[in-house]
Amino acid sequence: MNPAIEILRLHSYAGPNIYGPHAGVLLRIRHSRDAAQDLREQIRDAAQMVGLVIAYLETEAHPYDSGFLLQARFNTNQPTIGAALCRIVVDALRLDVTDTDALVNLAEECRQATLSAAAVQLLAEARRRGMPTLIRPDGKLQLGYASRHWVCDPQAATIPLPPWERIGSIPITLVTGHDLRSSLVEHSAAPFHEAGMPIYSADGLDCSALRDLLCDPSIEALVVGLDTESIVQYGLPLDRCEQAVIGDMGGPRPPSADSDAEWLRAIGLPMLLSHNPARFNLGDARLHALIHYAPNGVVNL
Incomplete structure (x- = not known):
């Protein structure tokens, strides 16, 4: 022993x-x-x-x-x-x-x-088409997010043909930080409200809560502030977003982060999932180390 x-x-x-x-x-x-x-x-x-x-x-x-x-x-x-x-x-x-x-x-x-052979083939086809996928809390296989999702039993020997034309992602904005995060969530949701578009916004979500929203068929667009501690511990349950907003490195280091480098990576993670330039608080010099890793560049808040 x-x-x-x-x-x-x-x-x-x-x-x-x-x-x-x-x-x-x-x-x-x-x-x-x-x-x-x-x-x-x-x-x-x-x-x-x-x-x-x-x-x-x-x-x-x-x-x-x-x-x-x-x-x-x-x-x-x-x-x-x-x-x-x-x-x-x-x-x-x-x-x-x-x-x-x-x-x-x-x-x-x-x-x-373990997924059935039919589910494995379905996943391969979804990835070929560029469709998002996830395993739901109930164990079901989901293609697409929120109002554009479709669900099947991943253990079934045969799976019906999905309605591919209705499956896909929705507009998703992910906001990280601490001191500015709540106000940035409100600011990011404002254009949707002004345009009369349905939008669900929330702050301080962990990985589990975000996954639940991705499974909600009533949601057509999302703006969410992410809990940094949850990002360090569990990562993110999605592989894409339309917009990443990187707010600040305020507050104490998350308990599960063993270094400031891990803390910084957690704050910057959403920008790796966005196909648009990250909206970035250039006023926080501690965030500048992330700029080099932004795949589509950054724009100041």
Whole structure:
């Protein structure tokens, strides 16, 4: 038994996140030695045992206090199961014995969440057409967002042909920051109100709340202020937006961010999802490091 082994961070990302554009898992643990290779092998073997498909598995080690900080990252379409797998792996490292019953149970959970061949083909066709997709909280597969979405059972052997002409995204504005965020949400929603267009706006939303709105068929356009702590922990449940508004780096560092760099990445994440120039508060010099990474440039607020 090695009581020095301890989980410091375990994040399951629903989608684009501060470390990459895909759903996945980040694990950081305290260890008495450089066991990065052991951690990699344990995660790989456990994933194969439960039937979890993972990609781009990376591990690294850094001196930390009197021992080492080990980090593992990987992509997976089932991040919740991936995070549970990491807990089992860390327990195995700590106790020098693997909980095979836990792995068996996780394998069954993974099997139940596996998409049918028909759903896999449907996803491939949706991506070929550039359609957004997501797995809903009820486990259903959704193509499109909000009022332009369509839902099916991802375990069904056969799936009806979707109404492709009605499926797609909606106008979505994502606002980040702290001190200015609430007022920027109101300012961003104002043009919709002035034009008499239906718009749903809200501030301080976490990943789960935003996903719920993306599943709401009554919503035709969204302006949302995003909780920075939730972005650090869970990423974002969508892969696109029409407009990103980057407000400020005010307030305290989010508890789940281990550095100012992670905090800054979380604030800037929406600009990577927008096909338009990001609306940017150039008055906050702490944000300037993000400008180089804006794929379509920035315009001042």
